[in-house]
Amino acid sequence: MTAAPTRQVQEAALAWVVAQRGRFALGDDALAPDGRVNSTWKPLGELAQVCATLVRHTSHADPLHAHVRDLLDFAWRETGEGELLLRLQRAEPFATYPLEVYAAFASAGLRHPGYEEAAARVARTRGWRLTEQDPTRSLGVLLAERTSGLRPHADPDRVLARTWLGGLPEPWTFERPSGYAVTHVVFHLTEWGRGGPGVPPALADYLTDWLPAWLETCLEAHMWDLACELLATAVLLPAPPNTETLAGAWSRIADAQQASGALPEEGGFEALPDGPGFAYSYHSTLMAAFAAGLTAGRTSRPDSGARLAPGGQGVPG
Numbered sequence: 001m002t003a004a005p006t007r008q009v010q011e012a013a014l015a016w017v018v019a020q021r022g023r024f025a026l027g028d029d030a031l032a033p034d035g036r037v038n039s040t041w042k043p044l045g046e047l048a049q050v051c052a053t054l055v056r057h058t059s060h061a062d063p064l065h066a067h068v069r070d071l072l073d074f075a076w077r078e079t080g081e082g083e084l085l086l087r088l089q090r091a092e093p094f095a096t097y098p099l100e101v102y103a104a105f106a107s108a109g110l111r112h113p114g115y116e117e118a119a120a121r122v123a124r125t126r127g128w129r130l131t132e133q134d135p136t137r138s139l140g141v142l143l144a145e146r147t148s149g150l151r152p153h154a155d156p157d158r159v160l161a162r163t164w165l166g167g168l169p170e171p172w173t174f175e176r177p178s179g180y181a182v183t184h185v186v187f188h189l190t191e192w193g194r195g196g197p198g199v200p201p202a203l204a205d206y207l208t209d210w211l212p213a214w215l216e217t218c219l220e221a222h223m224w225d226l227a228c229e230l231l232a233t234a235v236l237l238p239a240p241p242n243t244e245t246l247a248g249a250w251s252r253i254a255d256a257q258q259a260s261g262a263l264p265e266e267g268g269f270e271a272l273p274d275g276p277g278f279a280y281s282y283h284s285t286l287m288a289a290f291a292a293g294l295t296a297g298r299t300s301r302p303d304s305g306a307r308l309a310p311g312g313q314g315v316p317g
Helices: 004-019 041-054 063-078 083-091 097-107 113-123 135-147 156-161 176-189 201-220 224-235 243-256 282-299
Strands: none
Touching: 004 063, 004 243, 004 282, 041 063, 041 097, 041 282, 063 097, 083 097, 083 113, 097 113, 097 135, 135 156, 135 176, 176 201, 176 224, 201 224, 201 243, 224 243, 224 282, 243 282
16 A cells, blocks of 8 residues: 555645634633533544644654644643633533543643642542443543543443443444444544553454454445544554555545545535535544544554554554
8 A cells, every 4th residue: 555545635634624723713602501512622622632643643854743733732722721621620520521632632741730630539529430421432531531640430341341342243233323432442442542551352353354344334335434433443453454455445535535635524515505514524534634644654664553652653562
């Protein structure tokens, strides 16, 4: 596989994100009791999560590194360098999303001691430990706790066993919700390509066998967002990914990407009355940049494992 498809996709995707940077900014309703988290904190947190990984996987000499660093710094400034997260945590002490957003910044060394102190107090309560969530989300909270210096509130192995992927289900039961559950379990186990315990051998073998078929299904259905998440997942497995499979997938992603760099979540933009709207583009475009950056780094080091240290250097698993 040549580096051209992934580089082309990553450059175009990041160019779109840079051009749309203001759309990731927090609005006046970010701290409102009835604020819409999915249109305020969620996009900003996902921008931070992707950039916190890509800043490690691009050389300082690469022009993309400066773009990613600027985006990460922008996202941190939008939080008041953590101060707004502290206010949010005080307003919603048992909501987990502030910690999940904060952890992305903390992984890049951007920390707010006051937030961590307040979060630690809440994390010691029974109410925090008993917050009801689906297992995949709980695994993400455990990652956020560990990254933020908090004691994990549950045993990660027990939580993992309760996820869809952890149960090694019949591969033909794969569908959209389980697809996103699969990818996020792997993201949590690998700290979004920044380290972590990694994917256990039994799960890695299962994904090595079945992920290519699931990826092909998503590509045929033009489910570009999930396809990009699966491409990132393939790169984060311990065994080197099948470069022939990845090459064909990336060519199709590149064909679906618009000249602006935007990638639709599904299908194309022609059916949308207002064209490539931000809400329909931002996550899939971020995932394209994320997966492409991981793929470019991994295929240039075919013997590296899924546990990656700062700068993208392999760490023995």
